[in-house]
Amino acid sequence: MNTELKASKGSGAAARSVGFMKKLLIDHNYILSLLLLLIIGQFASEQFLSSASLINLLKSSVFIGIIALGMTLVIISGNIDLSVGSMLALTAATGVVVFNATTSVFLSLSASVGMGFILGLFNGIFIGLAKVAAFIVTLATLVGYRSITIQFGDGGPLIVDNDAYFNQLRTIGYGKLGPIPYLVICFIAISVFVWFVMTKTRFGRYVYAVGSNEKAARLTGINVKLMKVAIFTITGVLTGLAGFLYITRFGSVDVSTAGKMFELDVIAAVAIGGTSMAGGRGFIQGSVFGAVILYAIDAILSAFQVPAFVNDLIKGILILGAVLLQRALEKERTE
Amino acid sequence: MHLEMKNIYKSFDAVKAVQDVSLSVGDAEIHGLLGENGAGKSTLMNILGGILRQDSGQVLIDGEDHSHLTPVRASHLGIRFIHQELNLINDLRVYENLFLHNELVAGGLFLKKKEMIERSREILEKLELDIDPTVYVRDLDTSRKQLIEIARALLFECRLIIMDEPTTALTNEEIEKLFEIMRGLKADGISCIYISHKMPELFDVCDRYTVLRDGKFVATGNFADIDEQQATEMLVGRSLVHETVEKSNAVNENEIVMAVEELSCGDYFRNVSFSLRKGEIVAVTGLFGDGRGELSECLFGARDVTGGKIKLKGKEIQSASILQVMKSGVSMVPRNRKERSILKDLSIMDNLSMAYFTSKHKKLYISRREERQRFEENKRITNIKTDNPDNRITSLSGGNQQKVVFSRWFGLDSEVYILDNPTQGIDVGAKFEIYELITNLAEEGKSVIVFSSEYSEIERIADRCLVMYKGELNKEFSREEMNEVDVMYYATGSNKKVS
Numbered sequence: 001m002n003t004e005l006k007a008s009k010g011s012g013a014a015a016r017s018v019g020f021m022k023k024l025l026i027d028h029n030y031i032l033s034l035l036l037l038l039i040i041g042q043f044a045s046e047q048f049l050s051s052a053s054l055i056n057l058l059k060s061s062v063f064i065g066i067i068a069l070g071m072t073l074v075i076i077s078g079n080i081d082l083s084v085g086s087m088l089a090l091t092a093a094t095g096v097v098v099f100n101a102t103t104s105v106f107l108s109l110s111a112s113v114g115m116g117f118i119l120g121l122f123n124g125i126f127i128g129l130a131k132v133a134a135f136i137v138t139l140a141t142l143v144g145y146r147s148i149t150i151q152f153g154d155g156g157p158l159i160v161d162n163d164a165y166f167n168q169l170r171t172i173g174y175g176k177l178g179p180i181p182y183l184v185i186c187f188i189a190i191s192v193f194v195w196f197v198m199t200k201t202r203f204g205r206y207v208y209a210v211g212s213n214e215k216a217a218r219l220t221g222i223n224v225k226l227m228k229v230a231i232f233t234i235t236g237v238l239t240g241l242a243g244f245l246y247i248t249r250f251g252s253v254d255v256s257t258a259g260k261m262f263e264l265d266v267i268a269a270v271a272i273g274g275t276s277m278a279g280g281r282g283f284i285q286g287s288v289f290g291a292v293i294l295y296a297i298d299a300i301l302s303a304f305q306v307p308a309f310v311n312d313l314i315k316g317i318l319i320l321g322a323v324l325l326q327r328a329l330e331k332e333r334t335e
Numbered sequence: 336m337h338l339e340m341k342n343i344y345k346s347f348d349a350v351k352a353v354q355d356v357s358l359s360v361g362d363a364e365i366h367g368l369l370g371e372n373g374a375g376k377s378t379l380m381n382i383l384g385g386i387l388r389q390d391s392g393q394v395l396i397d398g399e400d401h402s403h404l405t406p407v408r409a410s411h412l413g414i415r416f417i418h419q420e421l422n423l424i425n426d427l428r429v430y431e432n433l434f435l436h437n438e439l440v441a442g443g444l445f446l447k448k449k450e451m452i453e454r455s456r457e458i459l460e461k462l463e464l465d466i467d468p469t470v471y472v473r474d475l476d477t478s479r480k481q482l483i484e485i486a487r488a489l490l491f492e493c494r495l496i497i498m499d500e501p502t503t504a505l506t507n508e509e510i511e512k513l514f515e516i517m518r519g520l521k522a523d524g525i526s527c528i529y530i531s532h533k534m535p536e537l538f539d540v541c542d543r544y545t546v547l548r549d550g551k552f553v554a555t556g557n558f559a560d561i562d563e564q565q566a567t568e569m570l571v572g573r574s575l576v577h578e579t580v581e582k583s584n585a586v587n588e589n590e591i592v593m594a595v596e597e598l599s600c601g602d603y604f605r606n607v608s609f610s611l612r613k614g615e616i617v618a619v620t621g622l623f624g625d626g627r628g629e630l631s632e633c634l635f636g637a638r639d640v641t642g643g644k645i646k647l648k649g650k651e652i653q654s655a656s657i658l659q660v661m662k663s664g665v666s667m668v669p670r671n672r673k674e675r676s677i678l679k680d681l682s683i684m685d686n687l688s689m690a691y692f693t694s695k696h697k698k699l700y701i702s703r704r705e706e707r708q709r710f711e712e713n714k715r716i717t718n719i720k721t722d723n724p725d726n727r728i729t730s731l732s733g734g735n736q737q738k739v740v741f742s743r744w745f746g747l748d749s750e751v752y753i754l755d756n757p758t759q760g761i762d763v764g765a766k767f768e769i770y771e772l773i774t775n776l777a778e779e780g781k782s783v784i785v786f787s788s789e790y791s792e793i794e795r796i797a798d799r800c801l802v803m804y805k806g807e808l809n810k811e812f813s814r815e816e817m818n819e820v821d822v823m824y825y826a827t828g829s830n831k832k833v834s
Contacts, residue, residue, distance in 0.1 A: 169758035280680030
């Protein structure tokens with residue numbers, strides 16, 4: 001009992017600022033990682049730290065980033081979603097078809113998001129209500145959703161009608177407010193919203209609780225089954241949104257390659273952002289940084305003219321490194 | 336074996352689990368190790384078994400220094416550890432379990448199945464156990480499994496057996512048989528360290544005792560020189576007479592808050608009926624396998640019942656969900672804090688607020704100020720020892736964690752509190768604080784059901800005691816009628832066997 005009091009008594013102002021630094025280094029090390037990468041990038045290319053190239057970096061991480069927001073919820077709750085890449089393709093394909101039929105941006109957006117809702121809900125029902133392991137369910141839908149997409153596009157690419165695209169969709173994908181692209185603004189707004197939900201609302205607390213200890217969460221009155229359904233549905237919706245933004249940017253969807261292997265980049269972004277793969281811990285802002293870090297690595301490697309096929313190897317090593325680092329820091333933290 | 340453990344120290348981070356503890360066990364001696372939960376018994380025994388390494392101190396075996404024990408070395412020395420929780424693998428056969436990690440092999444590769452079965456049969460016969468060594472362990476009932484654990488310890492040459500509460504799942508007959516076996520081993524010169532909370536058993540079978548309290552050595556001596564009262568006082572560390580919580584809660588005899596009628600749940604329990612009055616503390620006790628745990632879950636809507644009704648203030652609870660039961664005025668502190676209560680990654684404050692969030696919180700977002708207020712209020716009531724509620728719950732000691740779990744439910748202002756083993760794994764000091772919290776609840780007019788396996792606890796707080804045996808309500812005692820011997824008598828089902 002004595003030791004306990006002693007341990008908690010040492011929290012003066014000095015201790016608090018040490019605590020803050022420690023938190024920055026241990027919990028939020030993704031900030032430091034990004035800064036470090038940017039400095040390395042500057043060595044690789046003179047223009048690396050220019051505002052244009054930084055904005056570019058943000059812009060390229062939008063799709064991975066938005067999906068990573070949902071994946072963060074999924075992983076904090078102690079689950080995994082492998083189907084996000086296929087979901088991106090199917091929601092984008094739906095968006096294209098509806099746009100071509102109606103030339104309505106709003107209907108196209110609704111179709112992508114609505115399709116994301118349905119696909120995510122389908123995942124969630126099997127995982128939450130039927131209690132099948134998330135890994136298995138989303139592995140099945142990873143291939144299943146892709147197959148549907150390919151049938152949908154008859155194997156070839158789905159292309160947005162040219163004139164209508166240039167008139168309406170392209171404004172979203174390429175437009176800017178001052179120097180900042182709409183896509184980036186969209187990404188930041190959604191991130192702030194999800195961050196708010198995760199840190200300031202009961203729903204956010206429940207996500208952490210379910211991931212930390214499902215049994216205990218249930219015994220405080222949390223409906224764990226429903227939470228799982230909701231978390232996967234939200235991920236579906238966010239992926240649908242990313243799918244819509246995808247077509248505003250690219251104007252077409254290649255049904256067999258669009259979003260392929262995205263799940264890996266998305267999970268990598270979440271892992272690099274400091275979210276525990278065991279569930280219960282993680283940060284939305286971390287995943288945003290994680291997505292940017294992934295593209296910063298890409299940019300640096302191409303600036304150093306590293307062959308593209310080595311890219312993925314280096315990425316794989318970095319993901320492993322990130323997870324090992326998290327674990328080492330976690331030990332540091334508990335001591 | 337002559338064992339000597341001298342001035343053993345062991346800490347886990349800031350927690351001093353064992354401080355300057357010495358233990359001496361002679362040849363052919365049955366030594367009773369006494370201590371409440373968290374007194375350091377398990378730590379000490381794990382050091383002896385080579386599972387933990389002491390920070391300092393000596394272990395002497397037959398005069399030789401063996402301070403650096405490992406599980407393998409301990410086993411070579413003939414030290415056998417029978418763990419409290421069953422370490423058997425359900426999906427393997429009895430003989431496979433007996434020989435697990437010690438398989439007999441031919442040519443370093445092939446299992447000598449026949450020989451293993453034969454030797455298993457021999458040892459089971461020696462213990463007078465009517466068990467076929469080729470059946471699967473999952474098909475045996477709990478007490479049988481416990482006896483298999485004991486058989487495993489005896490299979491290979493052994494000189495010292497550590498038994499950590501081996502009788503919790505056994506019937507009286509089986510306990511008698513176990514004692515006979517122990518006396519037989521003693522005659523063969525084998526020593527035994529016997530850990531138990533049950534005084535009659537300790538006095539029956541043990542020669543000498545050592546008492547630990549809060550990780551420190553308290554006393555050692557011969558059982559012949561003390562009586563149960565003295566032993567209990569050493570155990571608890573204060574004179575019991577003065578520490579009995581004053582019971583001043585006025586039970587309102589006429590106002591029934593909760594009525595349970597003919598409640599059944601599959602194989603776990605059948606036709607359980609009782610009622611709970613306003614301001615009353617009812618204890619439910621029994622032994623392992625009595626269906627108590629499942630009953631507590633059913634009362635909280637955490638497990639589906641297969642028959643019967645639960646009425647709260649005359650209205651039947653349609654226990655569709657835990658949340659609904661919570662909202663109708665029932666709170667529960669579950670057993671096994673680590674597994675069922677603690678959200679280990681969340682802060683103390685979030686852990687405390689969680690039940691409030693699910694059942695009372697109405698706002699769109701969480702106000703940190705309100706959360707903080709709720710924490711400070713509860714900290715005053717339950718005396719949680721921490722300065723920073725943003726720290727993780729795991730930074731607290733077991734007792735303080737449990738106080739946070741209690742606080743979790745106080746904000747709900749429920750009518751009924753179900754407490755399942757509420758003092759499990761917390762130190763003596765915190766235990767008394769918890770008892771006070773419970774009696775305070777009753778004084779405020781709340782009704783409490785305490786599920787407990789510790790008689791000392793029941794005696795201190797309960798107005799009534801219900802005893803369960805194999806899924807049935809076997810006996811009810813009023814506060815005046817309660818005594819440990821009678822409660823044990825019905826908990827072990829001794830009344831059933833006579834007929």
